[in-house]
Amino acid sequence: MTLHFHRRLLLGVTGGIAAYKAAELTRLLVKARIEVQVAMTEAACGFVTPATFQALSGRPVLTDLWDPRVPNRMAHIELSRQVDAILIAPASADFIAKIAHGMADDLLSTTVAARNCPLLVAPAMNREMWANPANQHNLGQLRADGVTIVGPDTGEQACGEMGEGRLVEPAQLLEAVLGLYPPQHLLGRKVVVTAGPTFEAIDPVRGITNSSSGKMGYAVAEAVRDAGAHVVLVTGPTALDPPSGCTVLPVKSAAEMLEAVHSAIEDAVMFFAVAAVADYTPQQTAEHKLKKSSHPLTLTLVPTVDILATVAGRASPPFCVGFAAESRDLETYAQSKRRSKGIAMIVGNLAQRALGSDDNDIVLFDEEGAHPLPTASKIVLARQLVEHAIRRAQLQGIL
Numbered sequence: 001m002t003l004h005f006h007r008r009l010l011l012g013v014t015g016g017i018a019a020y021k022a023a024e025l026t027r028l029l030v031k032a033r034i035e036v037q038v039a040m041t042e043a044a045c046g047f048v049t050p051a052t053f054q055a056l057s058g059r060p061v062l063t064d065l066w067d068p069r070v071p072n073r074m075a076h077i078e079l080s081r082q083v084d085a086i087l088i089a090p091a092s093a094d095f096i097a098k099i100a101h102g103m104a105d106d107l108l109s110t111t112v113a114a115r116n117c118p119l120l121v122a123p124a125m126n127r128e129m130w131a132n133p134a135n136q137h138n139l140g141q142l143r144a145d146g147v148t149i150v151g152p153d154t155g156e157q158a159c160g161e162m163g164e165g166r167l168v169e170p171a172q173l174l175e176a177v178l179g180l181y182p183p184q185h186l187l188g189r190k191v192v193v194t195a196g197p198t199f200e201a202i203d204p205v206r207g208i209t210n211s212s213s214g215k216m217g218y219a220v221a222e223a224v225r226d227a228g229a230h231v232v233l234v235t236g237p238t239a240l241d242p243p244s245g246c247t248v249l250p251v252k253s254a255a256e257m258l259e260a261v262h263s264a265i266e267d268a269v270m271f272f273a274v275a276a277v278a279d280y281t282p283q284q285t286a287e288h289k290l291k292k293s294s295h296p297l298t299l300t301l302v303p304t305v306d307i308l309a310t311v312a313g314r315a316s317p318p319f320c321v322g323f324a325a326e327s328r329d330l331e332t333y334a335q336s337k338r339r340s341k342g343i344a345m346i347v348g349n350l351a352q353r354a355l356g357s358d359d360n361d362i363v364l365f366d367e368e369g370a371h372p373l374p375t376a377s378k379i380v381l382a383r384q385l386v387e388h389a390i391r392r393a394q395l396q397g398i399l
């Protein structure tokens with residue numbers, strides 16, 4: 001099995017003699033299966049070359065706001081969106097001053113300003129620079145802004161003086177980074193997720209589909225991936241970019257989805273059926289485009305196979321989670337769907353609320369009853385429902 005990275009960090013290296021320690025840190029991070037993207041300031045490149053970090057991280061090091069290797073988009077936005085956290089190590093007094101004031105004049109400071117993820121700052125500088133009131137004032141500002149400051153240590157400094165200002169050791173920085181990520185209860189386990197609508201062809205150009213955007217299924221795939229799983233995402237046609245690090249099996253019809261799920265389900269520990277699968281499909285697909293006439297047209301539809309129920313009916317099934325979009329009586333319909341499909345958990349939502357939107361209101365149903373979740377974005381809800389499912393699967397001895 002290929003190695004699946006699922007925890008992504010941007011390591012920002014700024015100018016200082018301690019930059020050499022960031023090389024060892026990169027090695028430890030990669031060993032801990034964290035995907036490391038290194039970005040360096042111009043001053044950092046005066047201490048250690050980008051080639052060192054490129055070799056250790058296995059990825060090109062970014063130094064330039066206008067780097068042509070970041071295609072079509074703006075490097076600073078792209079970079080900050082591709083990672084789950086940013087660590088600046090070592091952080092110079094100058095760089096701390098910049099980000100404390102929201103300055104953005106190079107790739108790294110611009111990326112920090114544009115971030116939507118946690119930021120860790122590990123300062124390293126001479127003890128007098130550290131104690132300087134302006135520096136302390138800037139650090140106070142960063143703390144007030146929710147930034148985590150790691151260190152510095154006290155001891156012998158590169159300049160020969162003794163005191164506070166040494167970069168904390170790489171092993172301690174690794175611990176601080178690991179603390180940012182959720183626990184990986186699914187590490188090394190396989191999980192199958194279905195997502196999106198299906199498309200049931202009537203003729204070569206027409207078909208029956210529905211308005212599922214696939215957003216919820218993709219969010220579940222992401223949450224499961226972040227819990228450490230090897231995710232197989234079986235997806236109907238959507239306009240979304242699939243989450244990185246997942247094996248994606250694109251399908252169109254319910255029959256194709258059934259086949260793809262069964263090809264992947266062996267040795268999976270969990271199955272999330274998020275797709276809005278067509279319940280009926282045309283009995284026949286016309287080989288050629290249907291021509292209009294003045295007569296009424298009758299389409300005969302036949303039921304599709306219930307993918308979720310067939311997975312739940314396997315000899316030793318994975319922990320199965322279904323989704324129920326209802327327009328009324330959510331609890332009654334969702335719980336009876338859960339029982340009739342023979343599954344442990346079902347996620348209910350009122351259909352008119354969620355379709356296509358980024359937010360959602362959902363209620364988790366299991367044999368203990370209903371667990372409503374507060375309104376939130378689909379990715380936040382996905383993380384909560386995956387956590388709930390993991391706890392239930394642990395109780396059942398599946399995990």
Ligand code: CTP
Pocket residue numbers: 194254273274275276277278279304305306307308309321322323324325337
């Ligand atoms: N599902 C499936 N295969 C199908 C149909 C549905 O795996 N052929 C799964 C969906 O992914 C979802 C759940 O079953 O997890 C939805 O159940 P379903 O009974 O299809 O719900 P509705 O189609 O909304 O049912 P109804 O129209 O009866 O409310």
